Amino acid sequence: MYFPQDLCSAIQPIHEGETIFPPSLGPLIDTEPAEAPAVEEVQNLSRRQREVLSLIAEGLSSQAIATRLDLSQRTVETHRRHICHRLQIRTVAGLTKYAIATGLTRLDWRP
Numbered sequence: 001m002y003f004p005q006d007l008c009s010a011i012q013p014i015h016e017g018e019t020i021f022p023p024s025l026g027p028l029i030d031t032e033p034a035e036a037p038a039v040e041e042v043q044n045l046s047r048r049q050r051e052v053l054s055l056i057a058e059g060l061s062s063q064a065i066a067t068r069l070d071l072s073q074r075t076v077e078t079h080r081r082h083i084c085h086r087l088q089i090r091t092v093a094g095l096t097k098y099a100i101a102t103g104l105t106r107l108d109w110r111p
Contacts, residue, residue: 042102044086050104052079056092057099 066073
């Protein structure tokens with residue numbers, strides 16, 4: 001439980017950009033920054049795979065990507081499989097995080 005003095009002592013560090021957690025959460029929190037993806041991995045993707053990955057990260061379905069890139073849905077799904085295999089990432093959330101971290105898409109994207 002937090003008390004007013006805890007709140008007061010937390011305001012300044014938070015204002016300076018620090019993250020404050022209760023001591024009881026310490027063992028549950030990984031405060032080490034995640035390792036950024038290697039740029040070489042992005043360069044190992046073909047231009048088309050980078051396009052598909054960017055559109056996946058923007059939330060488009062395989063059918064919508066196929067329509068936008070004038071491909072068959074099966075071709076898009078093949079690209080998706082190859083991307084996942086090459087990057088060793090299995091989820092759309094993981095692919096999205098990867099695309100943001102490598103600059104293939106931006107956080108400020110809006111539908």
